[in-house]
Amino acid sequence: MKIFKLHPDMDARHYPLTKEIYLEMTSRMPPYVMLESDGKMRHYAVCPACNNPVQIIGLHQQKVERAIYAKHIPKTIPRLATYRQAAYENCPLAAKSRIQAEKSARKSGNDDLAPQILHIIERHFDRIVRVLQQALGIIISPKLAQALLEDYLAEEGYRYKYASLINIPWMIGYFARAKSLVYCLVKDEVMKKSIAEHEPNVVFSGDKLDKKGKSFLHIDMYFSRHDIRPEGDAITESMDMVIVSHKNGVKKELFRKRIVFDYDSFQYLLNIPEGKGKRREDLLTIAHQILQQAG
Ligand SMILES: [Zn+2]
Numbered sequence: 001m002k003i004f005k006l007h008p009d010m011d012a013r014h015y016p017l018t019k020e021i022y023l024e025m026t027s028r029m030p031p032y033v034m035l036e037s038d039g040k041m042r043h044y045a046v047c048p049a050c051n052n053p054v055q056i057i058g059l060h061q062q063k064v065e066r067a068i069y070a071k072h073i074p075k076t077i078p079r080l081a082t083y084r085q086a087a088y089e090n091c092p093l094a095a096k097s098r099i100q101a102e103k104s105a106r107k108s109g110n111d112d113l114a115p116q117i118l119h120i121i122e123r124h125f126d127r128i129v130r131v132l133q134q135a136l137g138i139i140i141s142p143k144l145a146q147a148l149l150e151d152y153l154a155e156e157g158y159r160y161k162y163a164s165l166i167n168i169p170w171m172i173g174y175f176a177r178a179k180s181l182v183y184c185l186v187k188d189e190v191m192k193k194s195i196a197e198h199e200p201n202v203v204f205s206g207d208k209l210d211k212k213g214k215s216f217l218h219i220d221m222y223f224s225r226h227d228i229r230p231e232g233d234a235i236t237e238s239m240d241m242v243i244v245s246h247k248n249g250v251k252k253e254l255f256r257k258r259i260v261f262d263y264d265s266f267q268y269l270l271n272i273p274e275g276k277g278k279r280r281e282d283l284l285t286i287a288h289q290i291l292q293q294a295g
Helices: 019-026 085-090 114-136 142-152 168-174 191-200 263-270 281-294
Strands: 003-006 015-016 034-035 042-044 055-057 069-072 201-204 208-211 216-229 234-247 251-258
Touching: 003 042, 015 019, 015 263, 015 281, 019 042, 114 142, 114 263, 114 281, 142 168, 142 281, 168 216, 168 234, 168 251, 191 201, 191 234, 191 251
Parallel strands: none
Antiparallel strands: 003 015, 034 042, 042 055, 055 069, 201 208, 216 234, 234 251
């Protein structure tokens, strides 16, 4: 992986992994930099997705082609992170080969991330919605946000095998049932064009998607194909957003796009200090209420 963090704590931020950033953030101090009993210096950090210890490889390699990366290691690093086998097996960033995940796949063992995922949702639901909205290219109304979260909880998305600390916004979309886009504001111009081209009974007034006349037409979006793909030393996680119309029992695909998870866009918002940045109290209240009800 090409990202790392310094602690398994709830609020720890992650950083892009470069030699400069790693040495700066760790100050070359233990428990990050350790002279081991075999006389070798080793460098450690924490996986941002699963909280397991990782080792930094290639930190002092001179050859440019051998880039620096972090890899999971199956041992506890004292005072840094405890190795948890189940969390490792469930970690998207630990994928060795391409994974085309099944929505029904549940976490093997207890990797203890579920409570932390739910805590992040409660504290940062407005930011989660913002990241998802940007990725989808549609405006997510409070009503839609609520429906997405309710579906996610009903599906126990936080127990999904590849649910991690860094892919929460996209997983909130992924576990939703099909959602109507009628009266929704569509910001993605390519999407708009494709919908209008493929479905003549749709009309846009400004960004707002509407039906022509009183036709029995449904325009829905849904998500599929969560894909985890190792590419060199990095992992690319993505899912498909699909827009379909239904009329008189006939289904037609109007648009499809592959959404690559931009972990940094979420991390950036999580890092805005308390009291700074614009928060959406309406969305935070929704998340708080739904999560309290869910217990
Ligand atoms: Zn991991």
